[in-house]
Every structure is written in C-alpha cells, then in structure tokens.
Amino acid sequence: MSTESTLIKQHVIDPEICIRCNTCEAICPVGAITHDSLNYVVKADICNSCMDCISPCPTGSIDNWRMMPKAKAYSIEEQLKWDELPAELNDAELAAAGGESGDAATTQDSSADAASAASVVSTATASAFNSAQFGATIPPWSAAHAYTNLYGPKAAEKTITATVTGNLRVTEVGKEYDTHHIVLDFGNLPFPVLEGQSIGILPPGEDAKGKPHHARQYSIASPRNGERPGHNNLSLTIKRVLEDHDGQPVRGVGSNYMCDLNVGDKVQVIGPFGASFLMPNHPKSNIVMICTGTGSAPMRAMTEWRRRLRASGKFEGGKLMLFFGARTPAELPYFGPLNNLPKDFIDTEFAFSREEGKTKRYVQDALRDRAADVAALLKDGNTCFYVCGLKSMEEGVVMALRDIAQNAGLDWDAIGGTLKKEGRLHLETY
Ligand SMILES: Cc1cc2nc3c(=O)[nH]c(=O)nc-3n(C[C@H](O)[C@H](O)[C@H](O)COP(=O)(O)OP(=O)(O)OC[C@H]3O[C@@H](n4cnc5c(N)ncnc54)[C@H](O)[C@@H]3O)c2cc1C
Ligand code: SF4
C-alpha cells in the first residue's frame, strides 16, 4: 500500500463558528494547533487525534474531520485562508484525489511515524482505550431545540449584558476550595437556554499581551425556565481557581472575577453554547449523571427541571441516578440541598477521595458498586448518561461503564456505539 493512497481523518476547525478563544491551542499536548490574526488551524502532520481539545472548545468548531489522502492533506497555509470549511469529499472525489475509501484496514499506513500513524484511520488504533470516542456529538432524540451562539463574534450582537442578582458561596467557608452559586439576569433581552448548555463570560481587562481576555466558559446550573421559575435568569456554579494544575499559586482571571461580583454588577456574556449535552424529555426517560466538583452544574439544572416537572404532576419521569465525587463532603457544592431530595426521586451516590480515615473512593468506584443498577440502565434504550467535571475522571468512568456492561454479559462495543449514535452518552470534562 503506497503512502499516496493512505487516507487520514484530518482534524480541521470550522472558521465560521470558532470564537478564537485559544482554548484548543492552550490545551493541545503536542502543539498541533496554531493561529494567525484570522484563523485557528490544526497541523495534520502533528495532530494525533488525542481528542483533548474537543470538549473544552466552547463552540464545537474544533470537532470537524475530513477524510483526505494523506499526501493531499490541507496545509496550514490553505487552512489559514479559509472563510468556511471545505465540503467533505465523496468516494469518487477521494479516489480521484489519489486516496481509497472503504475498508479502513486497507488504508493503514506502514510508516513508523507515531504521530501520523495515530491519525491514520486504521483498525490498529482501536486497541487503545479512548474514552472520547464514545462521547456523543448529537443530542438524544427527545431533547428540546437549543439556541446557540446568539451572542458572540459571529453573531449580530457581540455580547449581552447580564446583571448579577445573586452570589452565594456553596461550599464550606474557611477552606481553600471556594465555589459560588452566581445568578445572572438578562432583563428583557432574549437569552433562551437549556439544561446542559454553557455560556461564555468576558472578564474585563487585558491579558499579559495587552489583548482583551478571552471568554471563560461556564455550565448553566439552572433549568430552562430560570433559576427562579418564570424569570429570565440563570445560575452558574463557579470554583475560584487559586492554584494551577501543578499546584502553584495563581489567581484565575475569570473565576475570581465572577466569584468577587456583587449584586447589581454587570457582566458581558456570549453564547449560549452546546447543542448535544442536552437532556431527554420523553416520559420514562432515565438520566444517569456522573460528575465531580463544578461538573455538578448541568446535573443540578437537569435534576431541578425534572423536579419541577414532577411537582407539576404532568410528567412521568424515569429513573434519575447521580454519582457525585469530590475530595471531601465539605467541597461538594449543593451537598445539603442534594441530600434533601426525596429518595424516590433521585438515587444519589457520593464518592469521596480524601475523607479522613476512609478508603479513597472515586465516582467510577461508586459506579462499580452499583453495577447491577447501572447495567439495567445500560440495557434500557431510554437511558441517557452524562459525565461532567474533572478531565481526569473521564477515562475511568467510561472504562467502568464498559466493565459493568461486559460483566453483565453485554457487548460493550455494540452498546458504546449505540449510545454515541443515539446521543445518549455525553462527556464534558475540563
Ligand atoms: C465546557 C466547560 C464548562 C465549564 N464549566 C465550568 C463550571 O461550570 N464551573 C467552573 O468553575 N468552571 C468551569 N469551566 C472552567 C472555566 O471555563 C475556567 O477554565 C476556569 O474557571 C478557570 O478560568 P480562570 O480564568 O479563573 O483561570 P485562568 O486565568 O484561565 O487560568 C489560570 C491558571 O490556572 C490554571 N487553571 C485553569 N482552570 C483550572 C482549574 N479548574 N484547576 C486548576 N488550575 C486551573 C490555568 O491552566 C492557568 O495556569 C468549564 C470549562 C469548560 C471547557
Ligand atoms: S486532537 Fe489532540 S493532538 Fe489533535 S489538535 Fe486536538 S489536542 Fe491536539
């Protein structure tokens, strides 16, 4: 098989919806992303399809792929000039361009170049466990329609101004972890949102290079009809970042700006973002929520919407299961209110990894402890799974789901594929 005819799945960025927030370039572990004043682009010869940049991208513009003959991959120079993504090549066009389609195994490159080989479409790559491959990019069939990017660089209105109507600390006072429940009101301006969506906050001021700070993304923690039902407001759950990922002291720009806001302050917002991490709305649909820390925000939104529907007496929901992890109970946002929810409404399992005198327990351990219930839900086509929180949890959680399925005699490859295809397994880790 000649290198000419090797197909690659080339990673490309949609220039029409990218908000140039730099998140992907900052995150990419191999430096595959670069930009000029116009576009953010991916270097085909360096990207190894690790998927690290996918969930953090606030617009989804990074999650685009094009089958290309490796030798004819779009160059950086070409991509930097794009105003829109090129159309996907069909089989005939691919063949004409010097590539072959069909059986992926026949397109495998024999090159020893690890980086290139990883992005070659090949059955050989299937052996490594890649949790991101199971994450759906479409919503479940009964999700409501999500409005996205109503405000932002590409929208008619660049930002919307929100007024802070609440700022409450929701973790124990006096500890290093400091998480706030912040309520933003949009007055009479339209900002329709759904549970599972997020918004971008534009912190005032400039970065070290004298450029305006890029937007910081936060999940919406309230249901579609408002933090206060019938009001045009929403809530966020924001953890103050005071240490970087290496434990070094730092003062996170966006999180500290938000946590220090006073009632009455104005905030510049863009969004909403997200059109796939959305809850099912059909009767008897089950929701399994697996989260850590501020990953609880979308879970709070979904739970509260189901609670309001139940209170209305007009909706018959399915089972709700919540697996919620933190180092200690004191660090868990909304710990008290969650404990007060009726047991016949939501089945909650907490997992604490640093509780004094107790064995470390992570969300994936809690999942395994409830394997029989989780397996039953995996079998049920009415179940949607949502994973949100620390990036480090994602692989362990998806592996736990796989093991639970396999131990119950289920075919994980089939179930995992179906969950993705039906928009029923959603991963949002950051
Ligand atoms: C889809 C999505 C949803 C999100 N939802 C939420 C949410 O609901 N609540 C929430 O609090 N955050 C959420 N985030 C994270 C949020 O967008 C910011 O990244 C976070 O608040 C840090 O921004 P900052 O401006 O304070 O820190 P920055 O000024 O951007 O960073 C300062 C330093 O801290 C490091 N750093 C950044 N974040 C962390 C962290 N969490 N822990 C340790 N070090 C860090 C950076 O690498 C940098 O070195 C979400 C992110 C994504 C992608
Ligand atoms: S998939 Fe991984 S290697 Fe490719 S651009 Fe994204 S972070 Fe970089």
Ligand code: SF4
């Ligand atoms: S993270 Fe997404 S929106 Fe931000 S620069 Fe990258 S592709 Fe664009």
